[in-house]
Amino acid sequence: xxxxxxxxxxxxxxxxxxxxxxxxxxxxxxxxxxxxxxxxxxxxxxxxxxxxxxxxxxxxxxxxxxxxxxxxxxxxxxxxxxxxxxxxxxxxxxxxxxxxxxxxxxxxxxxxxxxxxxxxxxxxxxxxxxxxxxxxxxxxxxxxxxxxxxxxxxxxxxxxxxxxxxxxxxxxxxxxxxxxxxxxxxxxxxxxxxxxxxxxxxxxxxxxxx
Amino acid sequence: xxxxxxxxxxxxxxxxxxxxxxxxxxxxxxxxxxxxxxxxxxxxxxxxxxxxxxxxxxxxxxxxxxxxxxxxxxxxxxxxxxxxxxxxxxxxxxxxxxxxxxxxxxxxxxxxxxxxxxxxxxxxxxxxxxxxxxxxxxxxxxxxxxxxxxxxxxxxxxxxxxxxxxxxxxxxxxxxxxxxxxxxxxxxxxxxxxxxxxxxxxxxxxxxxx
DNA sequence: CTTCCTCTTGACCATATGGTCAGGTTGTGA
DNA sequence: TCACAACCTGACCATATGGTCAAGAGGAAG
Numbered sequence: 001x002x003x004x005x006x007x008x009x010x011x012x013x014x015x016x017x018x019x020x021x022x023x024x025x026x027x028x029x030x031x032x033x034x035x036x037x038x039x040x041x042x043x044x045x046x047x048x049x050x051x052x053x054x055x056x057x058x059x060x061x062x063x064x065x066x067x068x069x070x071x072x073x074x075x076x077x078x079x080x081x082x083x084x085x086x087x088x089x090x091x092x093x094x095x096x097x098x099x100x101x102x103x104x105x106x107x108x109x110x111x112x113x114x115x116x117x118x119x120x121x122x123x124x125x126x127x128x129x130x131x132x133x134x135x136x137x138x139x140x141x142x143x144x145x146x147x148x149x150x151x152x153x154x155x156x157x158x159x160x161x162x163x164x165x166x167x168x169x170x171x172x173x174x175x176x177x178x179x180x181x182x183x184x185x186x187x188x189x190x191x192x193x194x195x196x197x198x199x200x201x202x203x204x205x206x207x208x209x210x
Numbered sequence: 211x212x213x214x215x216x217x218x219x220x221x222x223x224x225x226x227x228x229x230x231x232x233x234x235x236x237x238x239x240x241x242x243x244x245x246x247x248x249x250x251x252x253x254x255x256x257x258x259x260x261x262x263x264x265x266x267x268x269x270x271x272x273x274x275x276x277x278x279x280x281x282x283x284x285x286x287x288x289x290x291x292x293x294x295x296x297x298x299x300x301x302x303x304x305x306x307x308x309x310x311x312x313x314x315x316x317x318x319x320x321x322x323x324x325x326x327x328x329x330x331x332x333x334x335x336x337x338x339x340x341x342x343x344x345x346x347x348x349x350x351x352x353x354x355x356x357x358x359x360x361x362x363x364x365x366x367x368x369x370x371x372x373x374x375x376x377x378x379x380x381x382x383x384x385x386x387x388x389x390x391x392x393x394x395x396x397x398x399x400x401x402x403x404x405x406x407x408x409x410x411x412x413x414x415x416x417x418x419x420x
Numbered sequence: 421c422t423t424c425c426t427c428t429t430g431a432c433c434a435t436a437t438g439g440t441c442a443g444g445t446t447g448t449g450a
Numbered sequence: 451t452c453a454c455a456a457c458c459t460g461a462c463c464a465t466a467t468g469g470t471c472a473a474g475a476g477g478a479a480g
Binding site: 010013014017048049050051052055056 | 426427428429430431
């Protein structure tokens with residue numbers, strides 16, 4: 001597939017610029033939405049002239065597409081914890097921890113993803129129909145197995161997954177609201193820990209895993 | 211406050227046009243986001259010339275603000291069920307039902323709200339800091355009382371509220387994703403019922419209310 | 421050193437969009 | 451019927467923005 005990419009100065013510059021642009025784009029898309037984001041603003045934030053963006057990414061759509069794909073892949077891989085567990089308490093507990101950590105560390109990515117899906121997934125519909133669909137079917141089957149083995153209560157695996165996504169991503173997507181309700185301050189280390197524990201406690205007890 | 215508004219033909223037309231515009235705006239803002247929405251599209255969808263929009267709503271911001279306020283108030287009132295309950299099973303169960311129903315009937319409003327909050331609540335920040343903060347404090351106190359009375363497990367009321375919001379609104383905001391994972395078809399009557407039951411079962415058991 | 425290719429960028433263009441306005445139409449109240 | 455105000459709208463304008471381009475700077479390879 002991808003060439004090994006020799007370690008020349010050129011390639012270093014290219015990689016550096018592309019990731020600067022991607023990082024800036026993720027932030028701007030998250031804050032302003034696709035329509036509200038401007039190439040000029042992304043360029044400024046990346047510290048490059050606007051024309052240079054168009055050298056690396058021909059169009060705004062293309063840049064956006066790359067950002068979304070990037071996020072999607074990141075999320076998928078972050079969910080590997082799920083499989084390696086012997087039962088729901090560990091598996092789902094670890095999954096909640098992982099997703100909460102992502103919400104904390106990469107809220108912008110989460111927002112871009114949410115925005116993309118809310119607007120009908122114009123650029124990653126194919127991924128939803130293939131990769132995500134397969135991923136979901138696999139985890140649902142695993143959960144069903146746990147149920148059949150009597151390791152947890154008989155809940156609909158799909159709706160459980162939706163609940164996991166919703167609850168964990170909420171801390172990123174609605175972070176501003178949570179911050180406002182927290183007296184205008186971001187959640188502290190302690191509060192994040194409490195959030196994780198609360199979520200895990202309610203859900204794990206809710207599915208009869210503890 | 212507001213004048214009783216005599217029932218003249220003028221007022222009827224005004225009201226008709228304003229609600230047509232608001233409905234169209236809600237849909238367009240939900241589908242395209244604030245930045246992606248255009249006054250022209252809203253006008254077309256409302257069946258009015260663009261200049262007429264600006265007669266009723268001076269600017270795009272003003273129209274957007276009205277839409278968001280509208281949604282916010284709708285949501286607040288829809289949560290009255292919460293208070294009238296004797297305990298968590300009824301109170302929170304009814305709240306979940308009500309919010310799921312809103313997600314089903316008014317997904318556009320939910321999306322606009324989500325978008326507004328995700329972008330830092332530029333137009334309803336004051337509401338978050340006053341009305342929503344008070345509302346949240348009140349319900350948190352009520353939940354705490356239930357806990358103190360031994361009617362449910364000792365969970366952090368705030369995080370429980372976040373979980374309720376997240377889970378129920380997810381069915382509207384991420385409706386497209388859910389639909390895709392449902393074979394491309396919207397949830398049926400049966401499936402909506404199952405969703406409600408799943409959510410209620412997990413959460414109510416999770417907080418020790420059943 | 422020379423050649424070639426990649427990269428950089430200021431200036432520029434076409435278009436879309438929010439918003440304006442003048443003149444016309446319609447309802448209202450006396 | 452008349453005068454006034456509310457309402458309507460096609461045409462228009464200023465601006466912002468995505469995208470282009472030609473000329474030049476900077477590495478890479480021989």
